[in-house]
Amino acid sequence: SQQGEEDPQALSIQEGENATMNCSYKTSINNLQWYRQNSGRGLVHLILIRSNEREKHSGRLRVTLDTSKKSSSLLITASRAADTASYFCALNTNAGKSTFGDGTTLTVKP
Amino acid sequence: DTEVTQTPKHLVMGMTNKKSLKCEQHMGHRAMYWYKQKAKKPPELMFVYSYEKLSINESVPSRFSPECPNSSLLNLHLHALQPEDSALYLCASSQVLASYEQYFGPGTRLTVT
Numbered sequence: 001s002q003q004g005e006e007d008p009q010a011l012s013i014q015e016g017e018n019a020t021m022n023c024s025y026k027t028s029i030n031n032l033q034w035y036r037q038n039s040g041r042g043l044v045h046l047i048l049i050r051s052n053e054r055e056k057h058s059g060r061l062r063v064t065l066d067t068s069k070k071s072s073s074l075l076i077t078a079s080r081a082a083d084t085a086s087y088f089c090a091l092n093t094n095a096g097k098s099t100f101g102d103g104t105t106l107t108v109k110p
Numbered sequence: 111d112t113e114v115t116q117t118p119k120h121l122v123m124g125m126t127n128k129k130s131l132k133c134e135q136h137m138g139h140r141a142m143y144w145y146k147q148k149a150k151k152p153p154e155l156m157f158v159y160s161y162e163k164l165s166i167n168e169s170v171p172s173r174f175s176p177e178c179p180n181s182s183l184l185n186l187h188l189h190a191l192q193p194e195d196s197a198l199y200l201c202a203s204s205q206v207l208a209s210y211e212q213y214f215g216p217g218t219r220l221t222v223t
Contacts, residue, residue: 042214088152096207100152
């Protein structure tokens, strides 16, 4: 299956701490994207990392990609209560299909 | 305008009803997507349109019928749905297929009674 597997399934931290989520997959990808979803709402795109890239940053977000290990990680630094959400990795192939991982539910306590 | 809009926000329909979900974007994107999301699950791809042509159908039952009348609009026609079809239906668009980030609408919460 192309679906990404994310861990942990749930993560609870205090405000100010860092949060790390991981995504592993099994087949070749064109790019990998991370999205955030607040409860019952649409997804918000965070970062896209292409298969020939190793690391990307956006504000407090850092994404790494290791194609040899078929894994990616999302690091949120100095977390805030507003970061509480579900985070999904999405695997994209040249065929145009996006397959989402199971997601990590992040709770940031004030 | 970087917004994808979806109407209605909520929909309750009986198993014999016919209804439609609507999605609109004005970003000039040429790829549009329908996803289904059950509670506490990831979105599941249903259909993909590229340049107004159906590009991907993920073996979705025929009671779901997509339509792309023009490059800005995407509809999902619903007929004879089952209670298990109750879910959040998400529309998304991207500049072109595969290579770019997708912009999601807020979704339509569908309940089939």
